[in-house]
Amino acid sequence: MNYFNLPKIDLHCHLDGSVRPQTIIDLAQEQSIPLPSQDINEINSLMIAPETCQNLEEYLMRFDLPLSVMQTEAGIERISFELFEDAAKENVKYFEVRFGPQLHQQQGLSFKQIISSVVKGMQRAEAMYDIRGNYILSILRTFPKDNINAVIDAGAEFLGKGVAAFDLAGAELPGFCHEFIPYAKYAKEKGYHITIHAGEQGVGQNVYDAVSLLNAERVGHGIHITGHQGAYDLVKQHNIGLETCPSSNIQTKAVDKLSEHPVKAFYQDNLPITINTDNRTVSNTTMTDEVRKVMEEFNLSREDYFNIYKISIEQAFASDEVKQHLMQFAE
Numbered sequence: 277m278n279y280f281n282l283p284k285i286d287l288h289c290h291l292d293g294s295v296r297p298q299t300i301i302d303l304a305q306e307q308s309i310p311l312p313s314q315d316i317n318e319i320n321s322l323m324i325a326p327e328t329c330q331n332l333e334e335y336l337m338r339f340d341l342p343l344s345v346m347q348t349e350a351g352i353e354r355i356s357f358e359l360f361e362d363a364a365k366e367n368v369k370y371f372e373v374r375f376g377p378q379l380h381q382q383q384g385l386s387f388k389q390i391i392s393s394v395v396k397g398m399q400r401a402e403a404m405y406d407i408r409g410n411y412i413l414s415i416l417r418t419f420p421k422d423n424i425n426a427v428i429d430a431g432a433e434f435l436g437k438g439v440a441a442f443d444l445a446g447a448e449l450p451g452f453c454h455e456f457i458p459y460a461k462y463a464k465e466k467g468y469h470i471t472i473h474a475g476e477q478g479v480g481q482n483v484y485d486a487v488s489l490l491n492a493e494r495v496g497h498g499i500h501i502t503g504h505q506g507a508y509d510l511v512k513q514h515n516i517g518l519e520t521c522p523s524s525n526i527q528t529k530a531v532d533k534l535s536e537h538p539v540k541a542f543y544q545d546n547l548p549i550t551i552n553t554d555n556r557t558v559s560n561t562t563m564t565d566e567v568r569k570v571m572e573e574f575n576l577s578r579e580d581y582f583n584i585y586k587i588s589i590e591q592a593f594a595s596d597e598v599k600q601h602l603m604q605f606a607e
């Protein structure tokens with residue numbers, strides 16, 4: 277099967293984990309930021325999470341370098357444009373990209389400037405290529421909470437105009453959802469969709485909490501509902517979208533190897549799974565690669581692929597018009 281040509285939908289991809297290595301070099305030069313090396317291969321290898329990565333925390337250390345050049349409006353706009361361009365060129369037709377506005381204030385940008393820059397970059401790509409998109413605002417779970425509502429307020433102006441959802445990301449501790457109830461509620465009241473990273477690092481209860489306490493409509497990863505019947509049943513009953521990211525899960529040791537990934541078992545049990553990249557640079561992947569890996573490892577057919585494509589449309593935080601457009605590519 278020609279995986280490159282298949283129409284694809286990516287609902288879980290981080291902007292800062294998906295920066296082109298050459299862009300890091302260019303922007304560092306423009307902004308006089310010292311880099312550990314000027315060699316593109318060296319920069320590339322500093323950005324990719326190594327095989328020896330032991331957990332999510334080690335994986336997350338790869339984000340400091342790209343974030344150092346994502347502190348100006350022009351830099352953020354360019355990186356956003358390039359990510360949508362890269363995705364469009366491998367036939368991603370709809371793309372939801374997430375990022376943490378709190379991570380882009382090292383040089384004093386306001387949340388409005390930051391969010392407006394990512395949206396501008398996306399819109400520039402939408403005008404040039406056959407791709408549609410939306411942004412998801414990720415709050416870092418380990419950061420102080422005093423500016424979360426300010427992020428939500430700044431993003432609310434862009435709802436329906438490039439921003440669609442609220443997310444929690446970063447290191448995953450058991451029981452984290454309890455601390456975020458008022459923020460998720462506020463985001464929902466403002467009109468955000470809700471997706472939450474949960475059940476990535478072993479704790480199925482976190483998925484249960486994300487759905488029951490935070491009103492999550494989708495969860496990032498969610499694979500550890502396998503060990504928690506209550507969470508599994510809740511996901512099934514409420515048709516909660518599971519944003520699976522197979523390569524990332526292997527790097528962070530969420531699963532030991534692809535054959536042990538529950539994506540196929542979930543699919544066979546009619547759970548709404550989607551296939552996504554998580555971090556194109558840090559996980560050294562593309563949608564073409566993720567789709568190929570899953571389909572070949574689990575012997576999925578073309579019909580299975582288009583079933584998953586349609587699940588992704590159903591789970592997308594997109595307008596009805598965009599969903600209809602995406603249905604044109606379905607078989």
Ligand SMILES: O=c1[nH]cnc2c1ncn2[C@@H]1O[C@H](CO)[C@@H](O)[C@H]1O
Binds near residue numbers: 339473476
């Ligand atoms: O797989 C993941 N699980 C949890 N957090 C993540 C993952 N990938 C990236 N980030 C976190 O999200 C922030 C905003 O994009 C990144 O800076 C990183 O800390």
Ligand SMILES: [Zn+2]
Binds near residue numbers: 290473
């Ligand atoms: Zn993620």
